[in-house]
Structures are given as C-alpha cells and as structure tokens.
Amino acid sequence: MADGSSEEQLLEFLYACPVGLIECDTSGAIAVMNPHAMQHLMPLAGSRDVCNLFSALEQHAPELRSMVASFTARTGRICDGHRIFVELGPGRGDKVPKVLACSLVRIGPDRLIATLTDVSQQVFQERRLREVDTWFSTLLDGVNGYAPLTIAFDGAIASATPCFTRLTGYDHIDVTGHNLADILTTDAPSGELRLDEQLVIAARDGWHLQEGWQKRADGDLYWCQRLVVVSEGGGAPGGRFSVVLRDVPQRDAAATDLHRLLSCDHLTGASNRRHFGQTMAREHVHWRELRQPLSLVVLDLDHFKAVNDSYGHPIGDTLLCRITEVCTALMPPGGIFARLGGEEFGVLLPRYDHAQAVELAERLRCAIAALVVGTPHGMLQVTASFGCATMDETGSVDGLVALADERLYAAKSGGRNRVCMSSHAVAPAG
Amino acid sequence: MSFETINVRDLDGMEPSECDALPFGVVGFKADTVVETYNATEARQSGLDPATVIGVPFFDIIAQCMNNFMVAQRFEDEPELDDIVPYVLTLRMRPTKVRLRLLATPEIARRYLLIER
Numbered sequence: 001m002a003d004g005s006s007e008e009q010l011l012e013f014l015y016a017c018p019v020g021l022i023e024c025d026t027s028g029a030i031a032v033m034n035p036h037a038m039q040h041l042m043p044l045a046g047s048r049d050v051c052n053l054f055s056a057l058e059q060h061a062p063e064l065r066s067m068v069a070s071f072t073a074r075t076g077r078i079c080d081g082h083r084i085f086v087e088l089g090p091g092r093g094d095k096v097p098k099v100l101a102c103s104l105v106r107i108g109p110d111r112l113i114a115t116l117t118d119v120s121q122q123v124f125q126e127r128r129l130r131e132v133d134t135w136f137s138t139l140l141d142g143v144n145g146y147a148p149l150t151i152a153f154d155g156a157i158a159s160a161t162p163c164f165t166r167l168t169g170y171d172h173i174d175v176t177g178h179n180l181a182d183i184l185t186t187d188a189p190s191g192e193l194r195l196d197e198q199l200v201i202a203a204r205d206g207w208h209l210q211e212g213w214q215k216r217a218d219g220d221l222y223w224c225q226r227l228v229v230v231s232e233g234g235g236a237p238g239g240r241f242s243v244v245l246r247d248v249p250q251r252d253a254a255a256t257d258l259h260r261l262l263s264c265d266h267l268t269g270a271s272n273r274r275h276f277g278q279t280m281a282r283e284h285v286h287w288r289e290l291r292q293p294l295s296l297v298v299l300d301l302d303h304f305k306a307v308n309d310s311y312g313h314p315i316g317d318t319l320l321c322r323i324t325e326v327c328t329a330l331m332p333p334g335g336i337f338a339r340l341g342g343e344e345f346g347v348l349l350p351r352y353d354h355a356q357a358v359e360l361a362e363r364l365r366c367a368i369a370a371l372v373v374g375t376p377h378g379m380l381q382v383t384a385s386f387g388c389a390t391m392d393e394t395g396s397v398d399g400l401v402a403l404a405d406e407r408l409y410a411a412k413s414g415g416r417n418r419v420c421m422s423s424h425a426v427a428p429a430g
Numbered sequence: 431m432s433f434e435t436i437n438v439r440d441l442d443g444m445e446p447s448e449c450d451a452l453p454f455g456v457v458g459f460k461a462d463t464v465v466e467t468y469n470a471t472e473a474r475q476s477g478l479d480p481a482t483v484i485g486v487p488f489f490d491i492i493a494q495c496m497n498n499f500m501v502a503q504r505f506e507d508e509p510e511l512d513d514i515v516p517y518v519l520t521l522r523m524r525p526t527k528v529r530l531r532l533l534a535t536p537e538i539a540r541r542y543l544l545i546e547r
Contacts, residue, residue, distance in 0.1 A: 011477045014523055016491045032523045038495035042518060050518045051525045 020116030026068055026106075028054035040100055040116050044086065053114060059341035060084050060273065061102065063266035066317065071106060078104040078112070083119070085274040096124040097277070145247035153203075153237050155179045155195055167245055169217030180243065184226075185215045195226075197290050202228040202241060204289075211248070223248045267317055268324040271338035276346055279336055280397055283350045287391045294391040295357035297347040298404040299364065299384045302416040304343035307382065315375050319382060326367045330360065346404075354390040354421070361386045361419045369417060383417035433546045434514070438535045441467075441542050455545035463488045463502070466540060475547060477522045488543075495520050501530065501543075509536045519545070 014021070020037030024030045030051050033041075038050070045056040054065040061084040071078045080103050087097040101119040106112055147167040149160040156179050160172035170183055181195040192212035193201075202208040207229045214224035225246040233239020263275035271279075280296075287294040301307075301323070308316040320343065327345070328337045336348040347364070349357050365386055373380045387408030394400050403423070411420035431440055433454045441449070441456065449456055450470035458467030465488045468480040478492070489497040496502055496517070504511060511534040519526050531544035 008477065008479060008482075011522065012482060015476075015478070015494070018494075030525055033520050033525060034523055035493060035495035035520045038518065038520045038525070039497050042495065043498050043500055 020114075022053060022114040022116070024053045024112050024114065025110045026112060028052040028065065028068075037114075037116050040118070053112075057084065057102075059344070060086055062339065062342045063272070064102065064104070065313070066267045068104065068106075068112065069313075073106070074109060075106050078106055081119075083123070083274065085272075085277050087277070096120045099123045147245040149180070149243050149245075150231065151180050151241050151243055153199075153233070153239050153241070155181050155199060157183075158240060164245070167216075167247055168214075169220075185213065193286065193290075197286070197292070198226070198228055199241065201289055202230060203236075203239075206230050214245075265324075265339040268321050268339050270324040270328065270345065271336050273338065273340055276336060276338035276340065276348060280348055280400075283348065284391065284397050286350065292351055293353040294400075295349040295352045295354060295388065296390070296400050296404045297349065297357055297361045297364070297386055297388050298340070298401075298408045299345050299347070299361070299368075299386045300408055300412070301343040301368075302383045302385055302412075304382065307380065311375055311377060311380060315373070315380065319373050319380065322371055322373055323368055323382075323384075326371055327364050330363055330367060332360070335360075352390075354388065354392075357388045357390060358419060358421045361388050361421075365417065365419055385411035385416045386419040387411055388419060388421045433529070433531060433544055436544070437512075438533050438538050438540075438542060441533070442538050442540055454547075457488060457493075457543045457545070458540045459488045459543075460539060461541070463490070463505075465492070467542075472545060475521050475545065493519075496530075496543075501532065504532055505534055505541055509534065511535075511541075521547075 014034045017034055017036055020034065020040055022030055022033040022037045030053055041050050041053075041056045044060055046059065048058055049055040054068075057064055061082075064079075064082075067078055067082075081101040082103070084100040084102055085097070086100060097120065098118065099120045101117045103115045104112055105114075145167065147161070147164040149164055149172075150158040152158055157176050160175060162172055164170070164172040164175070168183065175183055184195060193208075193210050198208050198210050207227065210226045210228075212224060212226075213221050215221055225244075225248055227244040227246070229242045229244075231240050231242040263271055265272045283292075283294050286292045301319075304316065304319075307319060320339070323345075324337065324339070327347070331337050331347070332349070332352070334350045335352070336346075338346045338348070340346045347357075347360070349360065352360070365384060368382065368384045371381065385408060387404040387406065387410070389400055389403035389407060391400055394403050406423065407420040410423075411418050414420065431452075436452075441458065446467075446469075449467060452469060452471060455472030455475050456467060456469040457465060457472060459465045465484050465486055468478075468483045470480075473480050473483075476492075483492055486492060489502040496519075500515065501517070504513075511532050514529055514531050517528055517530045519528050521528075526547065529546045531542075531546075533544065534541040
C-alpha cells in the first residue's frame with residue numbers, strides 16, 4: 001500500500017473513531033485531537049479556550065487540572081473513566097442527563113493522552129440497577145436486622161414484634177399506639193424525608209424506600225433502611241402501611257470513605273457537581289410532591305482569574321480551599337456547598353424559602369469578604385457575587401439553575417460583591 | 431461570490447469544477463446528512479479523498495466535531511438557515527479555528543456547510 005493511502009486510511013480512522021482522543025501537555029494545551037473529542041469539548045468550552053483541555057472543561061471538571069498537577073510519576077494512568085457530569089438536572093425532555101468519562105495517561109514529562117466517551121446511557125442504567133438492587137437486597141438479605149411492623153394511616157403503631165425491641169431498643173409492647181414518627185429520629189441532617197412525608201409518597205406509589213441514620217434508645221447510631229408499603233386500604237385514609245426497618249451494617253469506614261471520594265471535589269473537599277446534581281434531582285422530587293421549599297444560591301469569586309495570573313494557581317487553589325472551609329461551616333442541616341466549576345460554587349438549601357436563602361447568601365458574602373490569605377506577595381482578599389433563586393419561581397431544576405445564574409450575572413454587572421435576589425431591578429425609593 | 435455572499439441557489443447550480451475552484455470548503459448533503467458534494471478545497475483541508483466522503487452520513491462519520499446542538503442540530507431544527515459561526519475543527523487532527531456558514535432553504539433539498547480557514 002502506498003504511503004499516501006495509508007496516511008489517508010489513518011485519517012479516516014481517526015475522523016470516524018467514536019471515542020474522543022486528545023494529546024496535550026501538562027498545562028492542557030492540545031496538540032492533537034480527533035473530531036469526536038471536539039464534539040464534546042466545543043459546547044462545554046463556552047467562551048473559554050477550546051484548544052486547552054483544562055480550560056475547556058474548567059466549568060464541569062475543574063479537578064482535572066489538580067489531578068494532573070498532583071500526579072508525580074513520570075508516566076502512568078492518572079485517572080480511568082473519571083466521570084464528568086455535564087448536566088445537573090434530570091436531562092432535557094426524555095433525554096438522560098449527559099455524563100462523560102475521561103481517562104488520562106501521562107506518557108512523558110510533558111505529554112498526556114486523554115480519552116473522552118459519552119457514558120450517559122450507562123450511568124442512567126447503573127442508577128436504575130442500583131435502585132432495583134437496594135429494593136431486592138432489602139427483601140432478600142438475612143432477617144436478623146429486620147423489624148417489621150404495621151402502622152395506621154397517620155403513623156400510629158398498630159403492631160410490632162420483639163424484633164422492633166432488638167433493633168431500636170424500645171419495647172415493642174409499650175410503643176403500640178404511639179406514633180412511629182415520635183420514636184424515630186426526627187432531625188434529618190442529610191435532607192432525608194420525615195415519616196409523614198414518606199407516607200404521602202407511599203400512599204401514592206404503593207411503596208417508598210428511605211435510608212438514613214437512626215438512633216437507638218441507648219443513643220447508639222445505625223444506618224437504617226425504612227421501607228413503607230401500602231398493606232390495606234389502597235393508600236387511602238383509614239388504611240394501613242407495612243413498615244420494615246432494617247439495620248444495614250455494611251455502611252462501614254470503607255464505604256463512608258468511598259462515598260466521600262465519589263461525592264467530593266478533589267481539590268477543596270466541597271461537594272462535587274455529581275453529588276450536587278443528584279441531590280438537586282432528589283430535592284426537586286420532594287419539592288414537587290411535598291411542596292417543601294427548595295432554594296439555590298450560586299456564587300462566583302470576583303476577578304479570580306487575576307488571582308491565578310498574579311499569584312499563581314497554587315495560591316488560587318489555597319484560596320478556593322479556605323473559602324470552602326468558611327462557607328461549609330455556615331451550612332444549615334441538609335444544606336450542600338458544592339464546587340460547580342473553576343471558581344463557581346453552588347449552595348443547595350432544602351427546606352429554605354427565598355428570604356432564608358437570601359439571608360444565608362448575605363452571610364456567606366460577608367464571610368468570604370472577611371477572609372484573608374497570606375501569600376509571599378502579601379495579604380490576599382477576594383469578594384464573591386451571588387445569585388439566589390427558589391424552586392417556587394420556576395418549577396424545574398434547569399429553570400432554577402438558569403434563574404440563579406441570571407441573577408449571579410446581574411450581581412456581577414451591578415458591581416460585584418453583592419447578592420442579587422430578584423429578576424426585576426428594584427425601583428428607586430419614592 | 432465570496433464566503434459571505436454566495437447562496438444556496440448559486441451553489442446548487444454550480445458545475446463541480448466551479449465548486450472546486452472556490453477558495454473555501456464546500457460540503458453539500460441531503461436531509462439524512464449523506465454527503466453529495468465535497469469540493470477540492472475541503473478535501474485538501476481535511477486530507478480526505480472526496481470519493482470516500484461522498485455517500486457517507488457527514489456528521490456521524492466525517493465531522494463528528496460538529497455533531498452537536500451548535501451545528502448538526504441546527505440543520506435538523508431550522509429549515510431556513512443562513513448563519514456564520516466561529517468554530518474550531520480538527521482538520522488532520524489539529525485544532526483549527528474556522529468560520530462556518532450554515533445554509534439551508536426549504537425549496538432546495540441539498541443543504542450546504544461552508545468552511546473558511
């Protein structure tokens with residue numbers, strides 16, 4: 001075969017390859033890439049440089065830069081199938097939300113090879129399987145940690161067995177007639193549903209499964225799966241529910257560690273986009289079904305690019321970590337502070353109405369403005385701009401994100417270091 | 431007839447040799463994106479032989495980089511289309527800044543994509 005045709009054959013192969021292939025240096029500057037890679041990068045890059053891998057993905061996977069920076073071996077695999085959650089909501093229309101998988105290999109001191117693959121369909125199927133798996137394992141696993149009981153439509157315990165005593169530490173005979181909600185731990189630090197909220201959904205769907213920490217009579221904590229199934233009366237007033245409480249022991253240190261790895265941003269330890277997106281989708285369901293308020297605050301550091309340019313990325317990274325510390329400390333129970341992009345953060349506030357969200361945003365703004373970071377070039381201070389929106393204003397996850405973003409933009413153009421809470425300019429007094 | 435002024439009718443009535451002589455890339459394809467025109471300028475830019483490109487679904491096989499809402503989806507959604515968009519292609523696997531002109535009109539079956547380096 002002549003050289004010309006074999007080169008053309010190679011080009012055809014690369015043009016048609018259904019996986020994105022990229023070669024770049026450790027600063028992200030792309031030397032070679034195939035069309036499939038560009039198909040994904042171009043829409044994600046926005047106004048940033050699409051010819052730099054890290055810039056193009058800055059908004060959706062800011063961690064890639066620090067993963068490469070912290071990889072010390074001369075060659076080797078930096079990440080394998082690292083997931084990039086492009087969409088935070090449940091996807092548009094009937095489409096599944098887009099998720100990309102990125103693998104990075106270092107092949108020399110300043111050479112990286114990256115692949116990008118669309119794994120949206122796989123991720124969607126995994127999620128479905130996990131739900132089914134949880135459901136079946138609840139039914140099929142060993143019976144030792146179980147406490148089956150029957151409750152009335154309002155939650156009052158109709159009958160319980162000695163298993164209930166073993167599991168919760170409360171005597172099963174004494175609790176009969178009392179409301180199960182009074183016996184279960186009522187504070188829901190990670191945004192779990194209360195029993196009454198769970199009963200509303202179970203009455204409609206026939207069943208509902210909820211997981212969370214529970215406290216035994218002696219104060220001991222255990223991870224509890226709580227399954228509620230309609231047993232009599234078809235979920236109408238006067239009917240009954242069967243409840244199964246299950247002590248799930250595999251929630252050990254390794255699982256907790258894994259959970260942290262999967263849900264936290266690599267650099268700052270804030271929640272990552274993936275966790276934020278999943279929680280937002282879950283809370284959206286709670287909002288829709290239970291009319292529980294849900295608010296979103298997005299914030300973006302002012303002139304952060306100048307910080308990186310004049311102080312360098314390591315100082316910029318330190319600043320991001322300090323801001324995460326300060327803001328996380330101000331989160332209410334159930335609130336999530338997440339890094340959404342380079343210097344953009346999101347605060348998800350279940351059970352917070354608009355006024356409460358605005359008040360918290362103002363506290364976060366003050367806390368960030370008060371933060372001082374020492375650097376070799378002197379003290380560094382930054383401010384941030386905030387956009388607040390609440391689900392009642394829009395009804396959809398996409399709409400909520402868009403509204404908060406729009407207000408963030410308004411806060412920026414209004415002079416920065418401020419909170420914008422509404423889409424209408426406030427008329428001057430008088 | 432420049433990149434900015436040429437229209438679908440001009441392109442559709444052109445002899446292949448005239449089309450080849452244009453200083454910008456021209457790709458003509460049907461509603462199903464199967465390529466019918468691939469001029470010499472575009473063949474030089476991409477390094478592909480027109481014979482292997484013609485008859486192939488363009489956005490699936492040849493130009494996956496444009497198979498997104500910014501280009502391919504617009505041909506799906508907008509029957510009447512005339513827009514110039516700055517873009518970055520991967521000609522011969524090198525990121526290359528270009529200007530694209532997206533052209534379609536309901537009266538003419540063939541749609542056109544012009545590529546100016």
